[in-house]
Amino acid sequence: MVAVDKIKNNVMTQCKDKNFAVILMHDTYYKYFTVEALPDIIKYLKNEGYVFKTFDDISPAEEDEMIKLKIMNK
Numbered sequence: 001m002v003a004v005d006k007i008k009n010n011v012m013t014q015c016k017d018k019n020f021a022v023i024l025m026h027d028t029y030y031k032y033f034t035v036e037a038l039p040d041i042i043k044y045l046k047n048e049g050y051v052f053k054t055f056d057d058i059s060p061a062e063e064d065e066m067i068k069l070k071i072m073n074k
Contacts (some may be wrong), residue, residue, distance in 0.1 A: 008036040012044055020062065021050065022071050 007025075015021045023041075027034040045052075058066075066072045 002031075002033060004033045004037045008040050008044075011037075011041050014056060015045065015048070015050070020065075021045075022066065 011023060015023075024040075025034045042052075055072075063072070063074070067074060
């Protein structure tokens with residue numbers, strides 16, 4: 001299991017100085033710390049100016065950028 005502080009630190013470190021981020025998190029019976037970390041992660045990201053979107057909400061330019069950075073493929 002990964003501790004709450006470790007999860008928060010990983011997300012905050014990996015999002016630092018980025019224009020956008022795609023964060024995939026899993027939560028299962030054995031990995032419940034993810035849910036516990038979310039409120040602080042969301043607060044941090046909002047304070048850093050991130051806007052939350054679904055993949056249906058991204059612009060064509062954002063999609064192109066994510067394909068270029070190999071974050072997604074289509």
